[in-house]
Amino acid sequence: MKVICERAALLDAVNQVAAVVPQRSPSPALSCLKLAASRQGNYGQLVISGSDAETSLQLTIMQVDIGEPGVAVVPAHKLAQILSAVDQSDPTVTLELDGETCRIKGARSRFTIYTFPAADFPPLPDFAATVSGAAPQPARAVFAHQAGALKRVIERTEFASARETSRYAINGVLFKRDGKKLEMVATDGRRLALCRSSVKAGDKEEGPTQCIVPKKALSLFGKLVKDPLSTVQVAITDNRAFFAMLDVPAEDFKPGKTAPQPRAVLSSLLVEGSFPPYEDVIPKDGDRKITILTEELARAVRQASVLTNEESRGVRMAFGARSKTLKLSSRAPEMGESEIECSLADFIGDDIEISFNPQFIAEALRTLDESEVLLELKQPNRPGVFKVGTDFLYVVMPVNLPA
C-alpha cells in the first residue's frame, strides 16, 4: 500500500475514527485502525475503519493519490499522534506499507510504526449488505433524513440519557419511527427529553420501528455532519443501527440502488432491555403556563447555580403571577447564598414555588435556538414541562427542599 494524502483531511478523519477505538484493549489489533486504499475508476479513496466492539465508524476520504492499493492495520492513537506531530509546512503526507511496518513521511520527518496483520482486524458490519438484505442480519427499516435535522433531534435528547443502565435501559436514546414520524426520547430517571421530526418515507418499511441507540454512538453523530442539508440514511436491524452520511442533498435523495457510496458509516449495537413507560410520566395537567425568554432563563439559572454544591443542588424558583417575575434562590452550606431575578414574558395561573436542579434546566436550554420556552407547572412535588412548539418537550422532576 502506498498513499499520498492531504494531511489535514487525513488527520481529521483519523482523529474522528480513533475517538471510537479504545485506548487499551486485550487484543492489540482492537485498538487499531484499518486503512484500506483502493482505486475506483479514475478516483482513489482511503477508507479508515475503527471499532470498540459496540460502536464502529468508517470514513472515506477522497483527497488521496493511490500509489499502490492495499490494507494496513495500525495503532489508532499512535497514528493520530504522529499525524498531528508531522510538519505542518507540507500539505501532504505519505503512508507506505513495507512488510510489517508502515512508514509515514512528511517534509522533514519520517516515522515507522509496526502494523498488525489485516486478518487480525475484526470485520465491521457491512452497511450496503444490510440495506440490500444480503447480510445475515438484514435491515428491518431503512429511511433517509436530512442530516442537520437528525443532528438537531439527537442533540435535543442525547444529553438527558443516563450514563449507567438501571432497571430500565436508559443508557441510550429511544428511537421511534412510524411512517413519516420520527420521535426520540432520552431520560436518566430525573428528567426526560422528547423531540420529534418528520422523515421522508423510507424505501423499506415494515410498520413502526423502535430501538434504543447507545449514548456513545449518538454523541459521535454530530461531528459527522459536514453539510446539514445533506442526507443521512438510517438502517435498523434486530441488534444494530446504522447511520450512513451521503454527500447528496436530502431534497434530491431517491432511495434505491443508485444511492452513492457513503462518506461515513456509523454503526452501533443497540441497547437491550426495555425503555421505561415514558408516556405515563409526561404531565398534561399543568395549570400554570409560563412563557420565558430562553436566554433570560438560561442566564438566571446559570447565575443561581454558582452557589450550589454536591450536597445542595436545588435552586428554589418562586414564580409570581402578578409581578410576572421569577425569583431564584440558592444556598450552598458554609459557602453562601444567591438571589436572582428573571422577568417572565407571560404567566397564566397562580403563584407557585418549586425547586429544580439548575443543571438539568441549563442543559436543555443550551440545545434550543428558539427565543421563547413555555414552562408548565402543577405542584411543587410534580414534574415541570418545558415546551418549544410541538416538537420538543422536556420533563424535569423537582427537588424536595426542606421547608
Place this chain on the structure above:
Amino acid sequence: MDAFFASVEQRDDPSLRGKPVLVGGTSGRGVVTAASYEARKFGCRSAMPMAQAMRLCPQALIVKGRHGVYSAVSRQVMTILESFSPDVQPVSIDEAYLDCSGVLRHHATGQPDADGFGAGQLIAEQIRRRVRAELGLTCSVGVAGNKFVAKVASDLNKPDGLCVIRPEEARDVLGPLPIGVLRGVGPHAAEKFTALGIRTVAELREADAATLLALTSQFGDQLDAWQRMCHGHDDRRVHAGEAQKSIGKEQTFRQDDGDLGRLLAVLMKQAEHVCRELREAKLLCRTVTIKIRTGDFLTVTRSCTLDRPASSVADVFPVAERLLREWGAGNRVPGGGVLPLRLLGISLHQLTDQQQLDLFAAKADERHDKLDAVSDAIVAKFGSGAISRLRSLGASRPDDSNRR
C-alpha cells in the same frame, strides 16, 4: 454537655449515680465512649481502650451505650438552644455554638451592658437552668466574643460550669493555658512545640523570631491561625443549621473475626442502624464508606458514591457488602475466610436534606420505603432489637451465648 453519655446513664439508672461509670464496648476490646466524672478521677478518658480504663479503675461500672437515647436527648438540648437564638451550630452530639449577637436586646438585663456580655451571661444561666430542669443533666457554657474563646471558656469550669471571658480578658486568660488548647494542636504538634520550649499560649505569643522561623517551617500557614488564636482572635462565623457531616457505626470484636458471612451480618446490622439514624435526621447520603481494621491494627477504608442519594438499607447495604467483598477477595486466607478483623464499621457521608424526585418511582422503592417506615416505628416503640433483617442474624459468634 458534661460526660454526656455517662450522665444520661446515671440519670436513667439511679444505681449508677455517684459511681465511676464507663460507657462503651463491654467486651474489654472496645473503646470508652464516655467516662463519668467519678471515673475520670482514676484517669479514665473517652476514646481510651476499655481494657486500659478497666485496669485504671477496676471498680468502674460498665454500660453498653444506648445511642438512640443519646441522639434523642441531643435533639432536646438543641431545641432548648434554638429557643434562645436561631443561630445554633451543632458541632457534635453534645456540643454546639450559639450566636446570640442578634438577640441580646431581647435578653437585656436592665443593667448597663454596653458590650452585651451581661445579656450573654443571662442567656447562659437560663440555658443551664433549663437543661437541668427539663432534662436532668448538667452542661458547661462559655460566653465570649468568638467561637474559639467560647470553647475554651466552656472547658474552664467543667463540669456544670459557667465562664464568661470578655474580649479584653481573653489574652490574660489564655496566656497560662497549655498550647494544646489551640484548635488543631494535637499531641503530635504539642510535642513539636515543647521541643522548641513552648508549653503555654503565652510562650507562643512571646516566641522570638528564630523560634517562629523554626515553627513556620514545621507548621506553615497553620501557625498564623494559631498565633491569632493566642491573642484571642477567631473570625469563624457560627453556621446555623450546618449540616451533619457523617453518620457512622463501628464495632470492635471480642475476638478477631475472619468469617465473611458473620462479618456481612455485622455490616447489615450496622447498615440498619446508620440508615435509621439518617432517616431520623431526615437526611440522605451520597457516599457509603466501610472501615476495616485487621488484627495487626492496620486500618483501611473503602468508599463508594451512590447514583442517587439514599437513606434505605436496601440501597446502602448492597454497596457496603460489595466493598467488603471486594476487600475480602484480595485478603483471603488459606483454609477459607478472610484476614481476621479486629474492627468493622460503616459510615455515611455527603449528607443532604434535598431529595431529587424520580420520574419512574419504582414499586420496589415504595416497598422499601414502607418497610423502613414500619421498622422505624417498631424500633421507636420497642427498642433497636425489636426488628431487624434476617441477614443481620448470625452477627455474633456461636460461642458468644455460652460466655454471657
